[in-house]
Amino acid sequence: MAVRHQGYETPTRGDSLAEQVYRQLSNALLSGAFAPRERINIRRLAEEIGVSVTPVRESVLRLIADGVLQTNEKNAIFVPELAEAEIQEIFAIRRFLEGDLAEAAARHLTAEDTEFLATTQNEFLAAMAQEDYREVLRCNSLFHFRIYERADLPVHLRIVESLWLRIGPTLHHMYPILQRDRTGHQSHENIIDQVRKRDPQALRAAIVTDLDFSEGALRQYLEQVVQQPRRRPVSKVR
Amino acid sequence: MAVRHQGYETPTRGDSLAEQVYRQLSNALLSGAFAPRERINIRRLAEEIGVSVTPVRESVLRLIADGVLQTNEKNAIFVPELAEAEIQEIFAIRRFLEGDLAEAAARHLTAEDTEFLATTQNEFLAAMAQEDYREVLRCNSLFHFRIYERADLPVHLRIVESLWLRIGPTLHHMYPILQRDRTGHQSHENIIDQVRKRDPQALRAAIVTDLDFSEGALRQYLEQVVQQPRRRPVSKVR
């Protein structure tokens, strides 16, 4: 998937090749195209995407800096596995930051947003019924960030995005293994209700409850798959 | 200050040229070597440091990704000015994260740590007396992170570091302008007391109080220097 060839124009940072590659990798991570422990190869990614290694390297290094990817003592780049302790940290921070975001967003959310959330939630459920977990994750992400974007808190938002990226790879491999009924909880519906009412505190609480569910599920999953020997998956971007 | 020449050895990520440059730039930012609005020139930095542009570019892009540096619509890189809204966000997050860090650290802090903090605080006061604000900031940073490191919460720590970097440039230019008496408050002494007592909640409270002071000072400073005469930023940087 070639994006653009060398130097037709000098793009502004927002649509530089590096930025495009970063978004592509982010989406791939969020939808589970990379598995925990999987090794990342800069040259291979560059070839798949159709750019030189420079913008890919940029993006990968940024992900490493954010803890989304990791390097070992021999400089090999790979997708880290989530440790129990990290989950605890990440969710503690998410409860606070996403709580703040939801609370701040409450004032600015419109009927259009409610509409969008309801539609997205239907798509979420449909995808879940079809066991299309890639789509499930995409809908879940769209749902939450639609709210968070309305908060106008860019510092919060950026941090939360990076925390989502950390969880993405594990999350994707979680769904097929967990029992279905766990996913039937009503927390998104509850969130939509509170968005309708525009009650900041209640919306915050609804988000936090949803996060509690997620954390519980993630924990349950990790207990279930305690250190399974893992084959090396080779995955394409996208 | 040349670091190392081309390829004597392949270093592990922790001491790659890029990492060294990143730390060097971080320290420079934290101690106020760059002023808000100042333009960043990759080639010039590379020459000053004595490496090629590649590792410098890596570091600078990382700082951009973290919001520590910014680019304008024409891809010029510069040190952003702190806006009121950002300060509010940053300090809200810092109170929570640094509060968590302090609370978690309380259990692990030793007599050695207390010792270090007391010494550092003396250096801090000495530097303040001499109006050596670069050293003041260095001591302040050492003081806080000595505590935070003990918490064993790497996700928290990394985020807090990036938030400090954002404030560094403004903070440095703040001290010479603020009245001295503001800096005479006892919050570091209070922190040391709580470290001695190893009381998690009290230590958290002490840290939050210190942050409240910082935020107040920063606010006061920004009000004081409201929109300085908008001199055209010249391309020549130092």
Added chain:
DNA sequence: TGCCACAATTTGATATATCGTATTTGCAAT
């Protein structure tokens, strides 16, 4: 068959070259 030495290949880190735009500069016209 099993294992080890060694060469070929792969990989990330760094340096350098090139591209297209942005900015600065030099100089002429007023």
Added chain:
DNA sequence: ATTGCAAATACGATATATCAAATTGTGGCA
């Protein structure tokens, strides 16, 4: 002096080259 504008220069983005360590592959020998 001031202004207009074109050539020169600077700059970030991207591509490519090179290096040394790491990994992989292979052949020979026990």
